[in-house]
Amino acid sequence: MKKRNIEKGDLLKSNPLDGYWVCSIVLxxxxxxxxxxxxxHVAITNAVFDHDFDLSEIDTDNLEIIHTTNFEGYVVPCIEMYASKLVNGIEVIGQVSSEHFxxxxxEFKIGRGHDGGWPSCGPLKKSLGHEAVHQWRSINDSEAWLKDIREAEKKHSEMIVRLNNGNRHTEDTSSSQSLWDRVRKKFNK
Structure with missing residues (x-):
């Protein structure tokens, strides 16, 4: 029988971006x-793979929670609150003792990681672990990663222009550019 809910200590496998898989831990x-x-509370780990993986490939001795910079500039553990129902695209691949991670x-308190609370993200989703993929790519595949960011910036700018033309007014697109600057800063470790 397929598991319906996640539990403390579950190791989760997700495929947040095409070609990348991530292991997360239910704390x-x-x-x-x-x-x-x-x-x-689900923690995103440093276990990133460029292939579908199984439990035998997880080195729990070197498994760590990644840290990211929140929008207030604090470096915090990448821990998020989710509903416990398992969804398609997320798989439980094993169990560990989560206390030492x-x-x-x-607490189940909404916040930003530096204030005693954590982001409340609703139901689990396929994008679980995307932060780890961006960190991994910024280190191990930086040239292609930066190229992908530039392409996304271009598509985003083109979309803003299309939206502005459709609305018959123009807006300053510098706010969208600053978003990409924040994304680059957040993941460029």
């Missing part, structure tokens, strides 16, 4: 109650 689990839906208490 906590909260059962459904009258006041709350079931939920979990993050030693601090985790």
């Amino acid at each position: 906590t689990h909260r059962e459904k109650s009258e006041s709350y839906s079931s939920g979990s 993050y030693k601090h208490a985790l």
Whole structure:
């Protein structure tokens, strides 16, 4: 029988971007109650693969939670809160003792990682772990990664122009450019 919900200690496999797979860890689990839906803290790890992987390829001794820079400029562990229901595109591939991966208490409080709370991301989704892919590519495939970012910037700018032409007014597209500058800064480690 296929598992329906994630649990504390589950190792999750996702395929957030074509050609890349990521392993994440479920750090906590909260059962459904009258006041709350079931939920979990999920940590994105440094285990990034350019092929579909299985549990035998995970080196748990070197598995670490990645850190990212939040929009306020703080470097924080990449931990997010999700609903506990398993969805298509996310697979449980094993179980570990999750306590040693993050030693601090985790509350189900919405925040930004530096303030005692964590991003609330709703249901699990296929994009789980995209941050790890960007970090991995910025180090191991930087030339192609930067090319992909430039292409995305170009497509985004073209879309803004099309939208502005369709709305018969023009807007300053510098705000979209600053978004890409923040993305580059966030993942360029």
